[in-house]
Amino acid sequence: MARRPTRKRRQTGRRKARRPSRRAAVPRGWVRRYWKHAALGLLIVLSAYVFYLDLVIRNRFEGNRWAVPAHVYARPLELYVGMPLNVRQFTRELDLLGYRYAYQAAQPGTYSRDGSRFWVQTRPFTFWDAREPAHRAKIVLEQGHIVSLTDPTSGASLSLLRMDPVFIGGIYPAHHEDRVLVKQEEVPAMLPAALVALEDRNFYTHHGVDLRAIARAMWANIRAGGTVQGGSTLTQQLVKNFFLSNERTLWRKANEVVMAVLLELHYDKPEILEAYLNEVYLGQQGKRAIHGFGLASHYYFDREVGELDLARLATLVALVRGPAFYDPHRYPKRLRERRNLVFDVMAEQGLIGDAERDKARQQPLGVLDDRPSGITPYPAFMQLVRRQLQRDYREEDLTSEGLRIFTTLSPVVQTEVETALAHVLGRLDRRQKLDGKLQGAAVVTSTVGGEVLAVVGDRKARFAGFNRALDARRPIGSLVKPAVYLSALEQPGRYTLATPLDDSPVTLRSDAGDTWQPRNYDGKSHGVVPLFVALSRSYNQATVRLGMQLGLQNVVSTLRRLGVEREVSPYPALLLGSLSLSPYEVTQFYQTLAAGGFHSPLRAIREVLAADGEPLQRYTIRVEQVVEPVTAQVLVSALTETMRTGTGRAVSHWLPADFTVAGKTGTTNDLRDSWFAGFSADHVAVVWLGADDNQPTGLTGASGALGVWGDIMARIPTRALRTPVLGEIEYAWVDAQTGLLADRRCPEAAQLGFVKGTTPTEKTRCKPSGRSSAVDRTVDWFRGMFD
Amino acid sequence: MLRKVALATLCVAAFLAGCAAPPDKPEREGFEPDGGEATGKESIRPGTDTGPAVLALLDEARGAAKAGNLNTAQLQLERALRIEPDNPVLWHYMAKLRLHESRWKEARSLAAKSNTLAGADKRLQADNWRIIAHARQGMGDERGARDAQATARALQPQ
Known part of the structure; x- marks a missing residue:
C-alpha cells in the first residue's frame, strides 16, 4: 500500500512534464515503451501461479484425497444350529443389512423365504481376523431357534456362518461430508461408461478441456437464450468439486481450465475417473453431504455399488447434473425424465440395446423412502462408542481416517429394548397422567465379558438429545441393597441367607445430633425375618441395621469391587441408595453379580480397523474375580427369590413361572425414580424411569421399571438362570x-x-x-x- | 525374548490343538515362570457336548496360535464364548493364553471362572488350579502358588 502512491506520483510527474494537455495519451506511450517488460513480468507471475496450482493439485492427489469419516458397525450375526433367533428378528436383521428379497437368492445381499425357511446369499466382508467370502446358506428356524444350517447346493451342513455387520453410523467432521470410497474395479463397468456418455463423450481423448464441447454448449446456450448445457469435462468437474468454490466467475473458470490440464498431465484417465466417482456430490441429508457413488448407492438404494442394476445406476448418473434439482423425493418426474434420457444416450452410444432401453425405461426409480441415515438410528449407543474411542483416538483421526469400528451393538436386542421401553412407557405415562413427562433409559449387556448390546437414552430412541442411559445420575434406591447383603454373606461364619434380622424401627444419630429414622416402604415393621426375606422384600429397617453392623466402609468397598468407580460417601443413607448413578454405571455393578463375582469392564467396541482393513486395535474380554464365586452364587439365589416371591414377583406377567431370573427393584423418595436391575443367564438389563424435572411419577420400581424389564426379557432371545x-x-x-x-x-x-x-x-x-x-x-x- | 515368545506360541498351539502336551516331568515340585508346560500330562480337550460351531472356531484358534497370532486365537475363543458361555474348557483356554502372555491376574481369574463351570470334571479343575498356581507365582505369591498346586494334586493325583 505504501509503494503505490509513490509510483503514481512519479508517473503523474512524467505526464505533466511531457504532455500537460493530453493526459489520455500518456498510458499509450508508457505501454509502447514497457510492454515487453510488462509481458515478461506477467508471464513470470502467471508461471508462478501455474506452478502453485500444480503444487496444490499434486499435494491433494498424492496424499489422502478425502477425509473419510469413521464407519461404525454392529456386531455381525453369527448363525449356528441351536442359536436362539426367531423369524421376526432374523428378517429385521436382513432388513437392516439391506438384503433384498428375491425369488431366488443368487446375488450377494439377497434372500428368499418360505415361511420359516430362508435362503440367503451373504455379502463378502473384511473382518479383523479374515475376509469372510460370500456364502450361500439355507437356514431353517423353528420355535425361536435355528434348527438347520446348510449349503443349499451340496446339502452339507454348515457349522457357523458369519454374516456381514449392519452399518450403524459414521463419525463425521464438522463439514459433514460423507462418503464410502470405491475402487474402479468394484464399480459396474456400465457406470463409468454411462457417465462418460452423458457428461463427457471425449473424456478418453481430450487433455482436460474439450473445446468442441465448449463450442457446442455455447451454441446450444445461445439458441436457448440461457444456460442449458455445460461444456465442462469430467476432469473440470472434478477440479471444480475438489479445489474451487461454486461461484460463477471468469477467474474461477480460468483456474478450472488450467488445473484440469495440469491434472491430466500428471495422472492417467482411470485415476481421474476413480477420483471423480468418489468425489462427485450426489445428495444432501440435512447437514450431511452425500459424496461419491459408493455412498450414494447406499443412501438411495441401500446396496453396495457393485450390486446396482442398470436402472439404479442410470438414476445416479442422472443425479450428477444436480442432486437438488433432480431430488428423487421432491421431483421424481423430473428425475425420471432425466434418467430416461440417460438410457437414450446409452442406447445411442451402443452401450445398451434398444430392447434393453425400452425395458429399462419402464422401471421405477427404486429410491428408498426410508433412507438409511448416516446420522445413526442408535444415537445413545453411538455416544457411548465415541466416548470409548476418544480415550484412544484423536478426534481428527475419527473423522478423517476412514476407520472401521466394530462394536458390540446387537440390532436384534436394541430393537426389542426400544420397543419395550416405548410401549410400556407410553402406557404408564397415560395411566399416571404425566402428560408425556415420563422419561426412561435402558442398558442391556451380555453376561459374558460385559458387551453392551443395547442402549436407549430417551423414550424416543432416535432422538439424539440428553442421553439418560449414560448421563442421568439418579439416586439408585434399593438397587444398592445387594451390595449390603453381599458384604454380610462374605462373612459366612456370621451371616447366611437364613440368619435372622431385626426389622423393627431403627433410629440413627449423627455426631451433630441429627436423627434419622428410615421406614419401610409399606410403613410396617416385620419383626424378625430371615436375611433373604429382608433382601427379597426390600425391607429398609432390617437393611440399615445390617449395614450399620457391617460398617459403612465395608459396604463402600464392596461397591467399589463390584465396579462402582464414582466416589461413594459412607453415610448411613447410602444403605438405602442415596448414591446417585447412571443406568450405565448400575449395569456395571450388576454385571459383576450376574457373572458370578467376576468383574468385566463394559465394552461397546470389539475391534478397530484402518481404512485398508489393517487391524489396529482390539478390545478383549477382561475378567477379574472380585468376589468369591460361591458367595456371589449364594446372593444370586436370594435375588431369584426376589423375582419369585419378593418385590419383583410381578415379572410373572411377562415370563413363565419356571423361567428363573434374578433382580432387584429400586424406588427413591416420593416415587421420583423407578429402577429395575436384573439378569438372566445371558443378559443383564437395567431400566430407569422418571421425570427430567425430578418430580414424583407415582411409580415404584415394581410398578414402573420392572414392566419394561420384564417386557425386554420376554422379547430378547435369552436363557433362564441355572443352578451352578x-x-x-x-x-x-x-x-x-x-x-x-x-x-x-x-x-x-x-x-x-x-x-x-x-x-x-x-x-x-x-x-x-x-x-x-x-x-x-x-x-x-x-x-x-x-x- | 524371542525364544520366550516362540516357546509360548508353541505351547499355546499345543494346548489349543488338543494334542498331547509336550512331555511333562512327573511330579513337578517347582514352576517355570514363563509358562512352559504347567499342566498335567495331556491337554484338556473340549467336552463331548461342545457344538460344531465352537469346534470350528477352536480349529481356527488353533491355526492362528500355530501361526503365532495369539491375538487372533484370542478373538476366535471370544467368538466361541459368545456361543457357549458356559463351556468351562473355553475359559480354560483363555486362561492359558493369558498365562502365556504373563497377564497373571487375568489368567488366575479366568481359571477360577472355568472352575465355577467345571462341575464334576476334576481333571479340568486340577488344570485350572495349576494355572492359578503359576499365576500366583508370577505375581510373587509363592505360598499361594504352593497351596494352589496342592489343591491341584488333591484333585488329580499324578
Missing part, C-alpha cells in the same frame, strides 16, 4: 418365616444357596396357616443377642 454346580455350595429349601429347613411343598419355602457347612440343620413343619412351631424360639434367641 459348585463344590462349595449346597442348595436347601428354607422357610421364609423361620429361616429353618422346610419341605419344598411348604407355601413359603424358598430354595437358597449356602456355603457348605452353614446350611440350617433344624427343620420346621409348615402349616398352611402360616407360622410354624419353631418361630417363637428363633425370635427369643435373636432378641437375647441384642437386648
